[in-house]
Amino acid sequence: MSSLESELQPPEPIQTASCEGIAEIAERVKRLIVENLHLDGLQPEMIDEEAPLFGEGLGLDSVDALELVVAVEKEFGIKIKSNEIGREVFSSVASLSRFIAGRV
Amino acid sequence: MVITGLGTVGAWGCGSGALARALAAGVPPAATAVDRSAGYHRRCGARRALLTPMAALAEWVPPAEARRMSPPSRLAVAAARMAIGAAGLAAADVAGLGTAVVTATVFGPSSFSDALLLQIVHEGPQAVSPYLFSESVANAPTAQIAIACGARGPNLTLCQGEAGALLAVARAAAAVMEGRAERALAGAVDEMPAMLHGLLDRFGTLAHRPCRAPGGESGRPFDRRRNGVVAADGATILVLETAAAAARRGAAPLAHVRAWGSAFDPSASTAGWGSGAPALGRSLRRAMERRGVAMGAIDRIASGASGSRGGDRLEAGLLRAAWGDAALPPVLAPKAVTGEYGGGFLAAALLAAAGAPYGPTAGFAEPDPRLGVVPHDGRRLPPPALLLASSVAAGGAAAWLLLAAGGAG
Amino acid sequence: MAAGMAAPARRQVVVSGIGAVSGFGWGVEPLWTGLRAGATAIRPFVRFDSSQHRTRLAAEVPAAPPAPGATPAGLATGRSRLSFADRFAVAAAAEALAGAGLGETLGGGEDERSAPAAGAAGVFFGSSTGGMWESENYLAGVWAGGRPPLRLLAAQQVNCPGDAVARRFGVTGPVSTISSACASGALAIGAALAAVRSGEVEVALTGGADSLCQLTYAGFNALRSVDEAPCRPFREGRSGLSLGEGAAVLVLEPLARVLARGAEPLAVLLGAGAACDAHHMTAPEPAGAGAAAALAAALADAGLEAAEIDFVNAHGTGTPLNDVAEWHALERVFGARARCLPVAATKAGVGHLLGSAGAIEAVVTVLSLQRGELHPVPFAAVPVDAACPVALVAGAPLPLAGARAAASISLAFGGSNAALVFARWGAAA
Numbered sequence: 001m002s003s004l005e006s007e008l009q010p011p012e013p014i015q016t017a018s019c020e021g022i023a024e025i026a027e028r029v030k031r032l033i034v035e036n037l038h039l040d041g042l043q044p045e046m047i048d049e050e051a052p053l054f055g056e057g058l059g060l061d062s063v064d065a066l067e068l069v070v071a072v073e074k075e076f077g078i079k080i081k082s083n084e085i086g087r088e089v090f091s092s093v094a095s096l097s098r099f100i101a102g103r104v
Numbered sequence: 105m106v107i108t109g110l111g112t113v114g115a116w117g118c119g120s121g122a123l124a125r126a127l128a129a130g131v132p133p134a135a136t137a138v139d140r141s142a143g144y145h146r147r148c149g150a151r152r153a154l155l156t157p158m159a160a161l162a163e164w165v166p167p168a169e170a171r172r173m174s175p176p177s178r179l180a181v182a183a184a185r186m187a188i189g190a191a192g193l194a195a196a197d198v199a200g201l202g203t204a205v206v207t208a209t210v211f212g213p214s215s216f217s218d219a220l221l222l223q224i225v226h227e228g229p230q231a232v233s234p235y236l237f238s239e240s241v242a243n244a245p246t247a248q249i250a251i252a253c254g255a256r257g258p259n260l261t262l263c264q265g266e267a268g269a270l271l272a273v274a275r276a277a278a279a280v281m282e283g284r285a286e287r288a289l290a291g292a293v294d295e296m297p298a299m300l301h302g303l304l305d306r307f308g309t310l311a312h313r314p315c316r317a318p319g320g321e322s323g324r325p326f327d328r329r330r331n332g333v334v335a336a337d338g339a340t341i342l343v344l345e346t347a348a349a350a351a352r353r354g355a356a357p358l359a360h361v362r363a364w365g366s367a368f369d370p371s372a373s374t375a376g377w378g379s380g381a382p383a384l385g386r387s388l389r390r391a392m393e394r395r396g397v398a399m400g401a402i403d404r405i406a407s408g409a410s411g412s413r414g415g416d417r418l419e420a421g422l423l424r425a426a427w428g429d430a431a432l433p434p435v436l437a438p439k440a441v442t443g444e445y446g447g448g449f450l451a452a453a454l455l456a457a458a459g460a461p462y463g464p465t466a467g468f469a470e471p472d473p474r475l476g477v478v479p480h481d482g483r484r485l486p487p488p489a490l491l492l493a494s495s496v497a498a499g500g501a502a503a504w505l506l507l508a509a510g511g512a513g
Numbered sequence: 514m515a516a517g518m519a520a521p522a523r524r525q526v527v528v529s530g531i532g533a534v535s536g537f538g539w540g541v542e543p544l545w546t547g548l549r550a551g552a553t554a555i556r557p558f559v560r561f562d563s564s565q566h567r568t569r570l571a572a573e574v575p576a577a578p579p580a581p582g583a584t585p586a587g588l589a590t591g592r593s594r595l596s597f598a599d600r601f602a603v604a605a606a607a608e609a610l611a612g613a614g615l616g617e618t619l620g621g622g623e624d625e626r627s628a629p630a631a632g633a634a635g636v637f638f639g640s641s642t643g644g645m646w647e648s649e650n651y652l653a654g655v656w657a658g659g660r661p662p663l664r665l666l667a668a669q670q671v672n673c674p675g676d677a678v679a680r681r682f683g684v685t686g687p688v689s690t691i692s693s694a695c696a697s698g699a700l701a702i703g704a705a706l707a708a709v710r711s712g713e714v715e716v717a718l719t720g721g722a723d724s725l726c727q728l729t730y731a732g733f734n735a736l737r738s739v740d741e742a743p744c745r746p747f748r749e750g751r752s753g754l755s756l757g758e759g760a761a762v763l764v765l766e767p768l769a770r771v772l773a774r775g776a777e778p779l780a781v782l783l784g785a786g787a788a789c790d791a792h793h794m795t796a797p798e799p800a801g802a803g804a805a806a807a808l809a810a811a812l813a814d815a816g817l818e819a820a821e822i823d824f825v826n827a828h829g830t831g832t833p834l835n836d837v838a839e840w841h842a843l844e845r846v847f848g849a850r851a852r853c854l855p856v857a858a859t860k861a862g863v864g865h866l867l868g869s870a871g872a873i874e875a876v877v878t879v880l881s882l883q884r885g886e887l888h889p890v891p892f893a894a895v896p897v898d899a900a901c902p903v904a905l906v907a908g909a910p911l912p913l914a915g916a917r918a919a920a921s922i923s924l925a926f927g928g929s930n931a932a933l934v935f936a937r938w939g940a941a942a
Binding site for chain 2: 565566567594595599620631632635636641645649652653655656663666667668670671672673676677679680681682683684685686687688689690691692693694700704707727728730731732733734735736737786787788789790791792793794795803806810925926927928929
């Protein structure tokens with residue numbers, strides 16, 4: 001789904017987004033990471049979607065996570081509740097993209 | 105109490121060498137044109153500021169570490185690392201409970217708090233960046249120095265306008281003297297983003313020239329036609345420790361901290377200048393007398409005069425009142441070179457105490473007969489035995505620091 | 514030690530007056546009445562439109578003056594332009610000075626017993642926000658295309674509340690403001706203690722003032738640190754802090770000076786300590802080592818053992834991480850006693866005053882010692898979290914008639930920690 005179509009559709013309680021939809025979301029998430037987290041020299045294509053975002057992998061911390069939350073909210077027009085900002089949702093680009101797909 | 109290391113960054117670059125050369129020549133570093141397109145500035149107001157070349161900080165604060173630091177945090181951490189190296193200390197010496205960090209800032213990470221306010225107003229409060237907020241607090245630079253150096257002793261950030269830098273050194277010296285720390289990293293930091301520059305201009309704080317006049321504005325300390333300060337950014341950090349500790353590790357002091365004092369002029373208006381010079385002068389004398397220092401023993405003054413109409417008048421008045429009928433010793437006005445804010449004055453005062461030569465006072469052309477103070481004209485002076493650094497802040501505070509030359513016992 | 518600098522003489526320093534402005538009202542009495550009833554001042558507020566923010570509550574000072582620049586009756590402004598924080602500060606300082614029996618001119622009066630000699634009074638303040646609220650209004654007005662008065666910006670700086678107090682009461686000695694986030698108030702009181710001990714000043718007005726503003730409200734919400742409900746420090750299900758505003762001021766003097774004018778101290782300020790986590794800008798060091806070091810330094814400064822502390826006024830913000838880190842700090846210092854050492858969590862009542870939190874909590878600690886009871890927390894039925902099992906007081910105030918000494922601790926954003934140790938006036942040495 002394009003983002004415009006997703007805004008016109010009512011939110012669905014069950015995640016039914018297509019693989020293509022999640023892939024596109026993942027590309028946008030990677031771009032948000034590069035643009036918002038000031039990671040020197042990082043390009044979107046260098047980010048492994050299944051790799052951990054925190055600790056190892058990109059080595060992001062709690063403030064990076066929250067920065068990404070605000071960026072995701074703005075980009076996708078969704079609201080993320082505080083109790084949803086958990087390690088599972090944000091454990092990787094892939095898990096975050098699946099979460100977003102279920103929301104748009 | 106001695107100062108064993110100096111780290112400083114500013115428009116002159118990184119390190120005290122370039123600053124010392126500028127002071128010796130009496131020529132300020134090149135000022136940078138400030139972006140006035142957002143419309144905060146007055147139409148014929150200030151156009152330039154003395155800004156640190158931020159790219160030069162990368163040697164001290166690598167990009168991976170700097171990525172989440174506000175500009176003042178980067179400036180402060182760079183200066184702290186420089187100071188530690190200059191003091192001959194290793195990182196392992198500084199890490200631990202024994203190192204206190206006391207810095208002063210006038211405006212804090214203003215670019216970040218301004219950006220947050222823009223987000224709130226234009227995008228709504230929920231669009232606010234957590235990263236910007238975490239680095240927008242006045243104590244962010246002090247906290248980042250502690251994190252960078254592992255300094256786990258007392259950690260304080262002072263905000264007292266132009267008097268903050270000398271207060272921070274005094275507070276740090278007191279902490280070491282009271283045994284709360286073995287050493288302290290003390291100093292000052294400020295950034296000077298365009299919006300802050302514009303608002304200062306609007307307040308009438310900044311030096312300015314007629315609209316179509318060529319060249320840049322100057323801060324003219326004590327000059328009859330002074331009309332404001334030249335704003336600067338930067339950071340200066342000193343390493344303070346007891347004379348005994350320095351001697352134990354064979355570190356040669358740059359200067360001894362002999363005395364300090366501070367006072368307040370309640371006749372000042374908020375962010376303004378009062379008429380309390382006589383009382384401030386008496387407070388300065390009392391502060392020196394408490395430490396057994398006769399005013400006549402002070403043979404050099406590093407004045408915080410900066411070209412502010414009211415500030416320089418107050419400064420001249422309190423110095424004249426403190427010295428009474430006696431003639432003032434030579435008065436240096438380093439802010440002619442360093443500008444106002446950013447800690448340059450502190451570095452310049454320390455250099456003067458350590459014997460660095462000063463050239464003529466840049467920007468000074470004509471004495472103001474109402475002040476009765478004429479700043480240094482560049483003639484050769486012997487290194488001082490006792491140098492008094494003096495600063496007055498808008499809003500009423502004043503602070504002093506007495507430094508003795510490094511070789512003194 | 515350099516020649517000419519004798520070791521400073523150490524005099525006993527006492528609290529001779531206290532003042533406060535909080536969500537419970539203007540004055541120490543409304544503060545104490547609210548706290549000891551187990552009430553909370555954290556509620557919907559009107560200062561700005563909270564519907565735009567992620568949460569809706571704060572402990573707002575009630576009956577605030579109608580508009581910035583307007584003066585409530587009884588507060589002279591002179592030539593200054595006062596922000597809300599300035600006005601809170603001046604009101605709290607006026608109450609503290611009156612309580613101490615001191616005149617309103619501290620810059621050199623004829624009666625040495627009350628007004629100290631010129632230069633002998635100082636102000637040591639803490640603030641995080643200063644006049645930020647008024648500046649927000651100015652900038653929002655500018656960005657909306659208007660021409661708001663520039664004077665709204667004049668009181669922006671965090672040192673303005675402390676300066677306003679100095680100006681109002683004619684202080685001519687040292688005046689300084691610390692802005693170290695949540696530890697500012699406690700650090701300022703520590704600085705005042707040192708100044709009075711050494712004789713640098715004879716009278717210190719110390720404390721802090723902060724007012725609600727959109728920047729801090731939005732900022733803490735961006736960090737997801739704000740609870741949607743009133744904060745419940747150390748309790749199960751807590752999810753963050755609640756913001757508050759107000760001011761608190763203590764008058765510190767040497768004991769001999771207070772007794773000489775026939776006044777009675779409210780409490781003794783025995784010691785202060787500070788230490789830094791050097792860990793992370795927003796997250797506390799999880800083992801609480803920095804906070805424990807600050808508390809240990811304060812105890813050493815006070816000349817007391819941990820066993821001599823009878824209760825603690827905790828930092829207790831209500832964030833999941835802070836309360837656990839603070840618990841570990843208490844364990845480090847008090848060992849097995851930590852589980853039963855009575856703890857007051859004042860932020861549950863007045864919210865987090867940021868820079869002035871340490872100051873208002875110092876005032877509450879003095880009140881607790883003086884009045885012989887520890888205030889309970891609101892929402893008594895909510896159980897304490899097993900991860901931070903402090904001995905919170907629930908229900909009725911805890912009688913403390915025999916309490917002799919207490920500690921108040923502050924853990925700041927950015928890792929600066931501070932602790933103060935007070936003793937009850939009249940407690941046997």
